[in-house]
Amino acid sequence: MFDKLKKINEKPAAFEVYTADALWADDYRSKQMLAFHLNEGIDVSSRNMEFINRSATWIGEHFDLGEGKSLCDFGCGPGLYTTRLAKTGAKVTGLDFSANSLAYAREQAQLAQLPINYVQTNYLEFQSQEQFDLITMIMCDFCALSPAQRKVLLAKFRECLKDDGAILLDVYSMAGYAAREETAFYEKNQLNRFWCEDDYYCFVNTWKYDDEAVVLDKYSIFQANGKEETVYNWLQYFSPEKLKEELAAAGFAVKLILKDVAGSPYCDQHAEFAVVAVRA
Numbered sequence: 001m002f003d004k005l006k007k008i009n010e011k012p013a014a015f016e017v018y019t020a021d022a023l024w025a026d027d028y029r030s031k032q033m034l035a036f037h038l039n040e041g042i043d044v045s046s047r048n049m050e051f052i053n054r055s056a057t058w059i060g061e062h063f064d065l066g067e068g069k070s071l072c073d074f075g076c077g078p079g080l081y082t083t084r085l086a087k088t089g090a091k092v093t094g095l096d097f098s099a100n101s102l103a104y105a106r107e108q109a110q111l112a113q114l115p116i117n118y119v120q121t122n123y124l125e126f127q128s129q130e131q132f133d134l135i136t137m138i139m140c141d142f143c144a145l146s147p148a149q150r151k152v153l154l155a156k157f158r159e160c161l162k163d164d165g166a167i168l169l170d171v172y173s174m175a176g177y178a179a180r181e182e183t184a185f186y187e188k189n190q191l192n193r194f195w196c197e198d199d200y201y202c203f204v205n206t207w208k209y210d211d212e213a214v215v216l217d218k219y220s221i222f223q224a225n226g227k228e229e230t231v232y233n234w235l236q237y238f239s240p241e242k243l244k245e246e247l248a249a250a251g252f253a254v255k256l257i258l259k260d261v262a263g264s265p266y267c268d269q270h271a272e273f274a275v276v277a278v279r280a
Contacts, residue, residue, distance in 0.1 A: 095173070137167070218233075258275070
């Protein structure tokens with residue numbers, strides 16, 4: 001038992017293990033994520049509905065979306081943005097890992113008679129002959145990727161973006177990093193049975209990596225049936241300067257820094273910020 005507890009409380013190197021499949025490819029958990037997405041009053045998997053409406057309006061106006069324009073949303077989830085942005089008349093593509101989220105998105109597109117192209121894929125592996133006027137990645141998905149994965153993703157953005165196109169993404173800020181604390185606790189059926197339908201105990205360790213500005217939430221899950229599992233949720237935090245550097249190395253120039261993807265003025269005390277970038 002001591003050895004097991006020791007292993008639970010071992011701090012790995014930053015981005016040493018990656019377990020995205022445990023969230024997005026698991027049918028039960030992806031349904032829980034979808035429920036979070038569709039809860040209009042909270043900011044968990046998606047932002048609250050008032051913000052999404054305001055954000056989609058700003059995106060449509062700022063990037064002059066309409067007929068003749070094309071958009072690809074990386075990590076589109078259940079289509080909360082793509083559905084709204086398709087109503088501008090733009091040609092919209094949405095990419096996501098979750099079959100459950102995309103089934104909901106396709107159903108909504110059909111009900112609204114919107115010709116949205118949804119692709120179930122790991123967006124790091126997305127291939128397309130089409131190029132887009134705008135690429136979006138919203139809800140700080142960029143921060144869940146390792147440096148090597150982000151390099152692959154930004155190269156993918158270069159491939160998929162028109163010469164005069166733009167990317168819009170948001171990230172967690174250094175103010176957000178400062179607000180995080182290292183913790184350790186365990187709980188029965190943690191997150192209201194989010195991880196498993198049957199009983200389980202979950203040990204949650206949160207560690208900070210000051211040199212890398214990374215936070216890890218590590219979930220060690222022990223089910224009543226004897227199954228054991230560990231899920232690693234990594235989050236990279238950025239300063240505007242660091243994000244500019246990373247984008248510049250991939251051939252992008254930041255044109256605009258904002259508080260959020262609704263176009264609010266930048267605030268260095270906010271837990272997130274957004275950027276608009278173009279080909280350098």
